[in-house]
Amino acid sequence: MPGAFTPPGERNDTHLVGQRCSKCGARFFPGARASCIACYSPDLEPAQLTRLGKVDAFTVARQAPRGYHGPVPFAVGSVVLDDGASVICQLIGKEPEAWQCGERVASYAFLLPRDAEKRSEVLCYGFAPATPEDLAEAEQSSPARIES
Ligand SMILES: [Zn+2]
Numbered sequence: 001m002p003g004a005f006t007p008p009g010e011r012n013d014t015h016l017v018g019q020r021c022s023k024c025g026a027r028f029f030p031g032a033r034a035s036c037i038a039c040y041s042p043d044l045e046p047a048q049l050t051r052l053g054k055v056d057a058f059t060v061a062r063q064a065p066r067g068y069h070g071p072v073p074f075a076v077g078s079v080v081l082d083d084g085a086s087v088i089c090q091l092i093g094k095e096p097e098a099w100q101c102g103e104r105v106a107s108y109a110f111l112l113p114r115d116a117e118k119r120s121e122v123l124c125y126g127f128a129p130a131t132p133e134d135l136a137e138a139e140q141s142s143p144a145r146i147e148s
Contacts, residue, residue, distance in 0.1 A: 004030055005125040006048065008109035013051060013134070014125055016107055018085050020047035027085040051106045051137070052130060053081035060096045069113040075099050079127050093128030106134040 006015045018029035023041035027049060035042045058077035064070075075096035079087045091099055092110055105127035114120045 005107070005109065008123075011133075012109055014107055014109040015051055016049045016081075016085075016087060016125060018047055018049050019044040027081070027083050029081075029085045029087045049085050049107075050081050050083045051134060053079040053087070053105055053107075053127065055091065055099060055101055055103045055105055055127070056080045056086070057101060058091055058099050069116050069118065073097075077105075077127065079105055087127075090124070090126040091128070092126040104130040104135065106130040 003017060005017060008014045016029050017031060018027055019031040019033055020027050021036035021039060021041055022043040022045055024036060024039040026036055026038040027047055028037065028044075029049060031044075031046055033044060036044060056078045058075050060073050060075050062073045064072050073096045075091040076088065077091040077099065079089070079091075081087065091105070092108065106129075107125055108128045109123055110126055111121040112124050114122045
């Protein structure tokens with residue numbers, strides 16, 4: 001998904017890039033909707049989403065799906081971001097079985113092998129446990145800065 005997330009900085013953190021409804025302010029990810037699911041307005045614009053969210057639900061995958069060459073088992077979660085967007089993606093940074101619903105997470109970039117031979121890697125986005133630094137950064141962010 002090109003353009004789905006910002007380039008990771010020094011801390012390997014990244015913001016997902018979705019859509020924001022100009023009429024009601026609802027946010028979505030991925031940013032491929034033709035109209036708002038909350039108010040049906042077609043006026044959607046690209047929006048950088050907040051990094052912070054909570055795990056709403058998760059499951060542990062024990063079989064690698066086709067085209068996936070990363071470690072197995074791995075956790076896949078539904079994360080609700082603090083700005084309201086909902087994202088389904090991989091949960092990283094701890095043992096898959098150790099995740100709990102309601103846990104604070106932040107978006108990060110990470111590398112996965114591109115092929116079974118692991119000759120090259122592809123940059124992906126996922127959510128890892130939020131660090132105190134992540135939580136402090138989110139408190140300093142104004143809504144205007146998040147929307148940029
Ligand atoms: Zn709307």
